[in-house]
Amino acid sequence: MGISERKEREKQEMQDLILKAAAKIFLNEGFDKASIRKIADAIEYSPATIYLYFKDKNELFYAIQKQAFHKFFNYFQTVSPNQEPIERLRNLGEVYIKFAIENPGYYDLMFIMRAPMESIENTHDWDEGSKSHNVLHEIVNQCVEKGHFNGQDPFIVAHAIWSFVHGLSALYVRDRMKMFPEKNRENMITEALGVFNDWMKKL
Amino acid sequence: MGISERKEREKQEMQDLILKAAAKIFLNEGFDKASIRKIADAIEYSPATIYLYFKDKNELFYAIQKQAFHKFFNYFQTVSPNQEPIERLRNLGEVYIKFAIENPGYYDLMFIMRAPMESIENTHDWDEGSKSHNVLHEIVNQCVEKGHFNGQDPFIVAHAIWSFVHGLSALYVRDRMKMFPEKNRENMITEALGVFNDWMKKL
DNA sequence: ATAATCTACTAAACGGTGTTTAGCAAAAAT
DNA sequence: ATTTTTGCTAAACACCGTTTAGTAGATTAT
Numbered sequence: 001m002g003i004s005e006r007k008e009r010e011k012q013e014m015q016d017l018i019l020k021a022a023a024k025i026f027l028n029e030g031f032d033k034a035s036i037r038k039i040a041d042a043i044e045y046s047p048a049t050i051y052l053y054f055k056d057k058n059e060l061f062y063a064i065q066k067q068a069f070h071k072f073f074n075y076f077q078t079v080s081p082n083q084e085p086i087e088r089l090r091n092l093g094e095v096y097i098k099f100a101i102e103n104p105g106y107y108d109l110m111f112i113m114r115a116p117m118e119s120i121e122n123t124h125d126w127d128e129g130s131k132s133h134n135v136l137h138e139i140v141n142q143c144v145e146k147g148h149f150n151g152q153d154p155f156i157v158a159h160a161i162w163s164f165v166h167g168l169s170a171l172y173v174r175d176r177m178k179m180f181p182e183k184n185r186e187n188m189i190t191e192a193l194g195v196f197n198d199w200m201k202k203l
Numbered sequence: 204m205g206i207s208e209r210k211e212r213e214k215q216e217m218q219d220l221i222l223k224a225a226a227k228i229f230l231n232e233g234f235d236k237a238s239i240r241k242i243a244d245a246i247e248y249s250p251a252t253i254y255l256y257f258k259d260k261n262e263l264f265y266a267i268q269k270q271a272f273h274k275f276f277n278y279f280q281t282v283s284p285n286q287e288p289i290e291r292l293r294n295l296g297e298v299y300i301k302f303a304i305e306n307p308g309y310y311d312l313m314f315i316m317r318a319p320m321e322s323i324e325n326t327h328d329w330d331e332g333s334k335s336h337n338v339l340h341e342i343v344n345q346c347v348e349k350g351h352f353n354g355q356d357p358f359i360v361a362h363a364i365w366s367f368v369h370g371l372s373a374l375y376v377r378d379r380m381k382m383f384p385e386k387n388r389e390n391m392i393t394e395a396l397g398v399f400n401d402w403m404k405k406l
Numbered sequence: 407a408t409a410a411t412c413t414a415c416t417a418a419a420c421g422g423t424g425t426t427t428a429g430c431a432a433a434a435a436t
Numbered sequence: 437a438t439t440t441t442t443g444c445t446a447a448a449c450a451c452c453g454t455t456t457a458g459t460a461g462a463t464t465a466t
Binding site: 036051 | 455
């Protein structure tokens with residue numbers, strides 16, 4: 001019975017169509033401007049149709065967040081595997097920042113905005129994010145095995161490192177660096193990351 | 204001519220009334236629920252009246268942000284002045300986190316939300332925030348004078364430290380720690396801050 | 407082939423939002 | 437006493453997310 005398969009495929013295609021239009025408007029004009037009505041207009045369907053494919057606006061953006069995490073993970077895959085763990089950690093930080101600067105809208109959705117998180121109840125819903133998070137944990141563990149961060153809990157060390165790169169990214173994405181209008185914001189981030197990496201080598 | 208003075212005073216009192224009601228609703232129910240209509244209702248005036256005292260909702264929340272920065276600065280004043288700069292720096296980090304945990308709504312408004320920043324054009328509008336920021340810079344400079352962070356740009360070091368504590372705070376305030384449901388989030392922050400302080404002592 | 411059912415979709419409405427406009431009563435100035 | 441100014445609001449405008457009731461067309465059953 002090929003009909004139900006076609007139906008399934010069409011449902012998938014419709015979801016993708018909505019997702020694609022929503023992501024485009026969101027990245028170009030922001031969350032508030034990406035209204036259900038505007039998204040519906042872009043794909044030439046009525047607003048009510050969107051609710052046949054997504055429970056509400058939060059679930060729609062939870063789906064976009066998943067795609068963002070996928071892209072994020074791909075960035076992580078470019079981290080050189082054949083190097084000292086401490087070098088890989090440095091590389092990971094650079095790639096993290098690179099993603100945030102090149103995809104501020106996605107970064108916002110993943111780590112700052114509230115909307116997509118309201119569709120997350122159990123840990124399972126965070127799977128896509130955990131994949132990237134595990135990369136960090138693995139590398140930190142390797143660093144500890146090689147004698148770095150002596151005596152400190154790898155879980156806490158990983159959280160400290162995440163917090164640092166998130167802090168850099170979040171201040172950038174949410175425009176808290178315009179207090180230094182004479183400074184180049186991207187350079188500031190790179191330099192601060194450099195300082196941090198110098199510190200970590202000594203630990 | 205006492206009339207214009209009374210008028211001025213009454214205008215000030217009305218602004219305070221609006222601000223107080225708005226802050227209360229915002230802190231208890233969040234930004235979206237703090238609608239102009241709801242604020243107007245709380246003070247028993249019509250919604251249009253609020254626009255006689257504030258240009259728009261963004262300016263209203265910019266005013267609340269200013270008050271938040273004032274409170275933030277008071278937290279900073281509790282940092283012990285008669286100690287080694289590196290100890291004061293440690294203390295400053297603790298107080299920063301303490302503020303974020305005790306006043307998540309205010310923290311959000313100061314360092315994460317977009318709304319109040321849309322009323323900021325020139326550096327002058329950020330004065331209230333700069334005051335606190337200068338405290339950090341001063342302490343970092345004293346640390347450098349005492350031989351810490353050798354050779355590194357104090358401005359960048361300060362930004363790195365700010366990014367770190369902001370990262371911890373922002374992940375907490377925006378609920379990105381529920382991925383570790385078995386962990387106590389406040390403890391995690393404290394431990395990560397402890398790890399960071401240990402690092403800094405060695406630099 | 408026809409009748410019954412089910413599917414995909416939408417028009418319209420509900421109850422909200424920020425903001426602006428026109429007008430009015432009371433206070434102040436003349 | 438009359439004019440002007442001030443402080444305020446009712447009502448409207450143009451949006452928003454979401455739900456409901458209903459319909460045209462595809463699918464299934466007879």
